[in-house]
Amino acid sequence: MILALRALGVGDLATATPALRALRVAHPDRELVLAAPGWLAPLVDLVGGIDRLVPTDGLGRPDPALRTPRIAVNLHGRGPESHRLLDSTRPGRLLAYANPEAGHHDGPDWRVDEHEVDRWCRLLDWYGIPADRADLDLRRPPPADAPAGVTVLHPGSKVPAKRWPPGRFAALARQLTARGHRVVLTGSPDERATAQRIADAAGLPVDAVLAGRTDLGELAALVAYARLVVSGDTGVAHLATGYRTASVVLFGPVSPARWGPPPERGRHRALWAGAGYRPRWDGMGSHPTLAAIGVDEVLAAVDEAERAVRVSGAVAA
Incomplete structure (x- = not known):
């Protein structure tokens, strides 16, 4: 064994x-x-x-x-x-x-x-066992009952410092919806109330709040067949990497150099304001390096990630 x-x-x-x-x-x-x-x-x-x-x-x-x-x-x-x-x-x-x-x-x-x-x-x-760092792809599960082609916003994290402000997720959800994205919000049962507040502020329908309603297998299937994922530095971001689903990952306080998606994969974008930035922080709420990321910056990264998907699709064809 x-x-x-x-x-x-x-x-x-x-x-x-x-x-x-x-x-x-x-x-x-x-x-x-x-x-x-x-x-x-x-x-x-x-x-x-x-x-x-x-x-x-x-x-x-x-x-x-x-x-x-x-x-x-x-x-x-x-x-x-x-x-x-x-x-x-x-x-x-x-x-x-x-x-x-x-x-x-x-x-x-x-x-x-x-x-x-x-x-x-x-x-x-x-120890003489070669490992390929690029071997990150996960097996694609059968499609679940959850909708395919959605844009997944995952506002939660076990670490409060890694949570982008909910108001910005709401603003992002409004903007993406106006662009034709079908936005859903995921998270744990403890994060359902926050997801509901974001949905209400963004004018999303009741069925857009999936936080607390998916187990890990269902969440993986949702990400595997999603159009886009936007999240903090948490597990959902790694699922997006594993399924090559276009993603924008918001980092703070930890650098993407330690936990980010592979830089050679253009359909994943990591945003971080931490390089050379040493803000004062009282230990409450979003870390300043994360709070420094604006909605417009995320939208620009979304455009880049989706453009990379289109280019890779054209190359494959």
């Missing part, structure tokens, strides 16, 4: 896709087990190549099903907690970043400013 630990969220799993696929190629005849939160199961199926998901929330005691893997791979962090959790499964070998505190002196050194995709590809490459 090959055991990979990634007990995090949607974007974390999506950015680990090239590394997981590299493990599959390197060990085609062994069971590949992923330790990750159980609610990610629909996305695990869309990554492909993973034989079994062992539900793992956080870094507490490991599930008994994780005992004695031939190889354990720490795709979660640099330790020591994640290293120790994997060590407790008594693996034949641990592939991980070096962490003397955890007693693991093997492996490469951690780089703080590295892109998340590159981080895990570099780890495996250090």
Whole structure:
């Protein structure tokens, strides 16, 4: 058994896709087990190549099903907690970043400013397992009951600092609707009230508010067949990358150099006001580097992303 630990969220799993696929190629005849939160199961199926998901929330005691893997791979962090959790499964070998505190002196050194995709590809490459950082495409699910060809606005985030102001999402929704976009608003059940306020301010119909009404599989299908996605630096943005759905991702405070879509894919645009900008911040609301992004700037990025889609379609034809 090959055991990979990634007990995090949607974007974390999506950015680990090239590394997981590299493990599959390197060990085609062994069971590949992923330790990750159980609610990610629909996305695990869309990554492909993973034989079994062992539900793992956080870094507490490991599930008994994780005992004695031939190889354990720490795709979660640099330790020591994640290293120790994997060590407790008594693996034949641990592939991980070096962490003397955890007693693991093997492996490469951690780089703080590295892109998340590159981080895990570099780890495996250090151990002689080549990984393709561009291998981010997800399996396309069957069309769901949700509408196709919509423009998805995702205003929420688990991190308040990463939320673009709701008033700007409302203004953006009005502008996009006037341009002929069918706008829907997604999010968690806790974000439904905010999505409803945005919809009311933008004059959107009741059925445009999908926040709290889709599970992860349905959300993935919605993004896979969408016209466009606009969101903050959160999991939905990585789904758009995985499906090559045109997207505009609003960053702050973290740079897109660490979590952004591949710059070589023109249909994804990352907006960030943080380069050389050191604003004062009281820790409340949207981070200033995110709040500095205006609606007109987002609309211009939408035009660029959709133009890239048209160009790529013409080339393919």
